[in-house]
Amino acid sequence: MFDDFVSSWGLFYPSYITGWLVAFSLSLVGVFVVAKDQIFISAAVAQASSFGVALGLWLSLATGIAWFGSDVALMNSAVLFAVLAALFSSHSIRRDSVEAVTGWIFLSASSGAMLLLTHSPHGTEEVHRLLASSLIGATQFDMWVFVGFAVFTVFMLLRYWQALLLFTLDPRMAATTGLSVWRWGVFKALWLGLAVGLSIRVSGMLYVFACLVLPALVAKRLCGEIGRLLWVTPIIALFASGFGFVFANHYDFPPGQVTVAVLCSLLVLVWFLRANQE
Amino acid sequence: MFKEWRQSLVSAKNILPVEQREKPVINQENQIPLLQVENLSLAYGKRVILENVSFEVHAGEFWFLLGSNGMGKTSFLNCLLGLIPAQHGAYHLHPVLRSRARIGFVPQQCSFNPSLATSVREFVSLGLVGIETHKSEREAALHFALQQLNLTAFAQRNYWSLSGGQQQRVRVARALVRRPYFLLMDEPTNGLDLAVQSALLEDLARLQHEGLTILLVSHDLQLATQYATHVALFNSGKVQAGTAADLLTTPILKQLYGTQQLPHCPHCLTAHV
DSSP states (O other): OHHHHHHHHHHHHHHHHHHHHHHHHHHHHHHHHHHTTOHHHHHHHHHHHHHHHHHHHHHHHHHOOGGGGSHHHHHHHHHHHHHHHHHHHTSOBTTBOHHHHHHHHHHHHHHHHHHHHTTSTTHHHHHHHHHHOOOTTOOHHHHHHHHHHHHHHHHHHHHHHHHHHHHHHOHHHHHHTTOOHHHHHHHHHHHHHHHHHHHHHHHHHHHHHHHHHHHHHHHHHHOSSHHHHHHHHHHHHHHHHHHHHHHHHHHTOOHHHHHHHHHHHHHHHHHHHHHHHO | OHHHHHHHHHHOOOOOOGGGTTSOOOOGGGGSOSEEEEEEEEEETTEEEEEEEEEEEOTTOEEEEEEOTTSSHHHHHHHHTTSSOOSEEEEEEOGGGTTSTTEEEEOSSOOSOTTSOOBHHHHHHGGGTTOOOOHHHHHHHHHHHHHHTTOGGGTTSBGGGSOHHHHHHHHHHHHHTTOOSEEEEESTTTTOOHHHHHHHHHHHHHHHHTTOEEEEEESOHHHHHHHOSEEEEEETTEEEEEEHHHHSSHHHHHHHHTTOOOOOOHHHHHHHO
């Protein structure tokens, strides 16, 4: 199985490395999503990011300006909508809760993406590709983008782990220590939006959503301290994506879906182990 | 002041009995109030919460903010914490408090995710956010805070596996790890049984005697009569502030709480006489 994987390396290494870096980075960002129990927010942000890609494709078709459909334009559009969704989904609007706002973002982005591209050639296919996840198309450029993002993520966590954690878990307490809640709120929305927006076009919604929440959910069951999530979570993400890619290559399955299946199985396993222990 | 306070904490062996708590520790910094509130008004939109509140808090005092629900006690605390702006007026903090590094805060409840295991040690260490320290200093501060609340033996335990009283002590330790001059507490005794309330207040009273200034939001008149050196009575947007001896009297409390039966307190008896 491993020999097959090694032989495919020359052709697919940008996709493999990009997939691992996406899993690594998103799992670290996901620690904060899971710590706050904001699982649905990450789904809404991923969906809004997909809408950004769909909007770019629609604009290129509707206006005839090819630039709107270029990689750079689609990446920017995905990041923009992911950041906007992250910013809005962390606030209640008037008397409606954060969950209600998040639900609105998820539903409007889902239906909007589909409606925009329904009548365009290959449009529905493109939306389905975004939802279903395909890692095969990643380029060397994508790989280096994610090297940069992974380095940035590690730096931020090493430097500001405790401040980020306190802000995430207890913003009122964080404010009393002198942290600017507004600034940290914007930073976290940008960080989540950037992580999802950069990943979505390369790896699709399924893989992005899974890497955001599943490794941290597995690690949460294994760790007795929040601080340990910081290194256990990316190990789980890398293990699942590593095994998933090798397995998928050998049996000719889509690697994203296999990785998600591995992560889901791991979560069931730790639920079972914890239930037995308790 | 901090060095003195730290030394006093290390050397303090004898704790003054409750009845000797009328006079707080006085030091040179006492001349400048730790907190000076001047004609402070708070409002949510057009709804006025507090109007022209003025009082001063000096080092070593133990303040109880008393009043019924919805009278603006927690809003006032939130204003001091910088969470809501004043509509009119202002409050001034002592220069040593302006960076907020030496202000401790104990919330009423913990907003952490209960499904996320966190050790007592980790929980308390989050109180050091915003303070640049070396690892050895952090360790010393952690040890100090856990020791002050008799939590050293619980350091590795999961916060969520502790009882309500122990969890509240951990929240106090998280505030103390900053080695504060000024401790703000939002209804810390809510939901605790009488024995646990009493033990927590005894710890706070000991810290107050060792130089810590405490401002505590509460509904509990009984605890105020036992532990407060000063009180601020919140009622319909107005605040009466002064020493516990002057304000915890039957006529004033009746005015504040209506016909509710008042707890036994030495000040109230004095007023009757």
